[in-house]
Each structure stands twice: as C-alpha cells, then as structure tokens.
Amino acid sequence: xxxxxxxxxxxxxxxxxxxxxxxxxxxxxxxxxxxxxxxxxxxxxxxxxxxxxxxxxxxxxxxxxxxxxxxxxxxxxxxxxxxxxxxxxxxxxxxxxxxxxxxxxxxxxxxxxxxxxxxxxxxxxxxxxxxxxxxxxxxxxxxxxxxxxxxxxxxxxxxxxxxxxxxxxxxxxxxxxxxxxxxxxxxxxxxxxxxxxxxxxxxxxxxxxxxxxxxxxxxxxxxxxxxxxxxxxxxxxxxxxxxxxxxxxxxxxxxxxxxxxxxxxxxxxxxxxxxxxxxxxxxxxxxxxxxxxxxxxxxxxxxxxxxxxxxxx
Numbered sequence: 001x002x003x004x005x006x007x008x009x010x011x012x013x014x015x016x017x018x019x020x021x022x023x024x025x026x027x028x029x030x031x032x033x034x035x036x037x038x039x040x041x042x043x044x045x046x047x048x049x050x051x052x053x054x055x056x057x058x059x060x061x062x063x064x065x066x067x068x069x070x071x072x073x074x075x076x077x078x079x080x081x082x083x084x085x086x087x088x089x090x091x092x093x094x095x096x097x098x099x100x101x102x103x104x105x106x107x108x109x110x111x112x113x114x115x116x117x118x119x120x121x122x123x124x125x126x127x128x129x130x131x132x133x134x135x136x137x138x139x140x141x142x143x144x145x146x147x148x149x150x151x152x153x154x155x156x157x158x159x160x161x162x163x164x165x166x167x168x169x170x171x172x173x174x175x176x177x178x179x180x181x182x183x184x185x186x187x188x189x190x191x192x193x194x195x196x197x198x199x200x201x202x203x204x205x206x207x208x209x210x211x212x213x214x215x216x217x218x219x220x221x222x223x224x225x226x227x228x229x230x231x232x233x234x235x236x237x238x239x240x241x242x243x244x245x246x247x248x249x250x251x252x253x254x255x256x257x258x259x260x261x262x263x264x265x266x267x268x269x270x271x272x273x274x275x276x277x278x279x280x281x282x283x284x285x286x287x288x289x290x291x292x293x294x295x296x297x298x299x300x301x302x303x304x305x306x307x308x309x310x311x312x313x
C-alpha cells in the first residue's frame with residue numbers, strides 16, 4: 001500500500017505547468033532536430049555520394065571524397081594554414097587580453113574610456129574588419145607608406161614565403177608569412193572579448209588573497225604568477241575553446257581580406273568549401289569539407305562540454 005502511494009505521489013508531480021513547459025519546448029526541439037541535426041545528417045549523406053555536378057547523383061561513393069581531399073594540394077595547404085592561424089590567434093588573444101586586463105585592473109584614470117576603446121572592435125563584423133585591414137596592410141598603401149621612410153616594405157598578405165618549411169605531402173609545411181597579417185586583424189577584433197573575460201575574473205578575485213600573499217613576502221610578479229593567473233585558468237580554458245571555435249570555421253574575415261591568396265597561403269577550409277560548393281558545384285566534395293570542419297570543432301567543443309557537465313554534477 002505504501003509503495004502504491006509513493007508511486008502515485010511521484011506521478012502527481014508532473015503538473016499542468018510541466019505539460020505547459022513541454023508544449024512550449026516541443027516546437028524548438030523539432031526545429032533544432034530538423035534544421036541542425038537533420039541538415040548535419042544530410043550533409044554527411046551528400047559527402048559520401050557522387051553528387052559533384054549540377055545534376056544530383058546520390059549513388060554511394062564511400063570515402064572517395066574524403067580521400068581526394070586529403071590528397072589535394074589545396075586542402076593540405078588549408079590544414080597547414082588553419083594550424084598556424086589557430087596557434088598564433090589563440091596565443092595572441094590570450095596574452096593581449098590578459099595583459100590589458102591586468103593593466104586596466106590597476107584602477108587607472110579613464111578606465112571606462114580604455115575599456116570602451118578595446119571593446120569597440122567587437123561591434124564590427126569580420127567583413128568590415130577584413131576590408132579595413134586589407135587597406136591598412138596593402139603593400140602599396142596603409143602602413144607601408146610610413147614604413148617606406150625606414151626602408152621597410154613588407155608584402156603582408158601577398159607574401160608567399162613559408163618560414164621553417166619542410167616537405168609534407170604535396171605542400172611545404174611551415175609558417176606562411178601571409179597568415180600573420182590575417183592573425184593581426186583577427187586579434188585586433190577579438191582581444192576585447194578576452195579582455196572582458198579576464199577583467200571580470202580579476203575583479204572577482206578577493207583582495208584578501210593578494211594581501212595575504214603580500215604579508216608572506218610575495219612580490220607583485222609572484223602574486224600574479226602563483227595566485228592570480230592560476231585562479232584565472234577556467235577563464236583561459238573558456239577563451240581557448242571559443243577562439244578555437246572561431247578560428248577553425250573562420251570564413252568572412254579571410255574572404256573579405258585576402259581570399260585564398262597566392263599559392264593558397266591564406267586559404268582555409270571554409271573558403272575552399274564555399275568555392276567548391278557554390279562556384280565549382282562539387283557538392284559532395286564541399287559536404288566532405290563541411291563534415292571535416294565539424295569534426296575539427298567537435299575535438300575542442302565536446303571535451304569542454306563533457307567536463308563542464310561533470311563539474312556541474
């Protein structure tokens with residue numbers, strides 16, 4: 001009798017309010033299933049088909065499209081560029097954001113002015129940023145007009161040199177000099193984000209911890225190295241994940257600023273996918289590039305979400 005009463009009590013907990021909440025959620029769930037996971041499934045299906053013409057051809061091709069991409073000179077160059085862009089982009093955003101956050105945290109006069117100046121680029125789209133920096137780093141205009149006075153004329157995003165390169169597949173694997181110009185533009189826009197994150201973290205650290213470290217004889221450098229920066233590690237991880245997500249699927253900045261570049265020195269998978277799918281009409285190859293990009297993003301996102309969920313539990 002008691003077990004029956006307990007079961008009825010549990011059943012009665014699902015009230016009218018719960019049903020109302022479910023009713024409101026169902027349309028969103030259906031839309032997500034169709035327009036997110038449904039389209040991902042469709043892209044995966046197309047990527048293993050022979051649809052590489054204007055006429056749809058859904059016959060099974062297996063992994064032929066993927067094998068072709070990994071043997072393709074341009075896609076190998078895209079992967080190289082993505083690796084170096086991601087490393088330099090994430091590292092620069094973290095260092096600049098943390099440095100500016102520590103500087104602004106010193107209770108400087110006009111703090112709000114400096115904060116707004118550094119946050120302003122985030123209000124712009126990557127398209128605008130790409131157009132502006134394309135002009136600023138143009139070899140015949142922009143900064144080079146000033147640098148010519150000192151006899152310096154860098155080629156910026158038109159440079160085709162590879163630093164410390166070695167033979168890898170069909171390409172020379174090394175740092176493309178031209179990608180540095182794109183990194184500068186991307187860091188200029190996204191530093192404000194990491195600055196806001198780090199500044200919020202710095203303001204959340206109790207002053208008592210710093211005072212206790214000073215009483216123990218720690219210098220300001222030691223306080224930041226052994227107390228402050230370790231406490232900011234969760235923020236650093238979040239910045240890394242978000243910036244990695246941006247860098248692995250970046251398209252608009254590079255498309256507006258440089259395009260694929262000479263010898264594909266500034267090309268990335270998203271640009272290749274766009275041109276392959278919508279200009280070349282190689283839909284299966286474009287879908288394969290999209291799936292590879294999805295997997296690259298998942299490598300960063302899934303472990304982060306898994307650890308976050310374990311932490312919440």
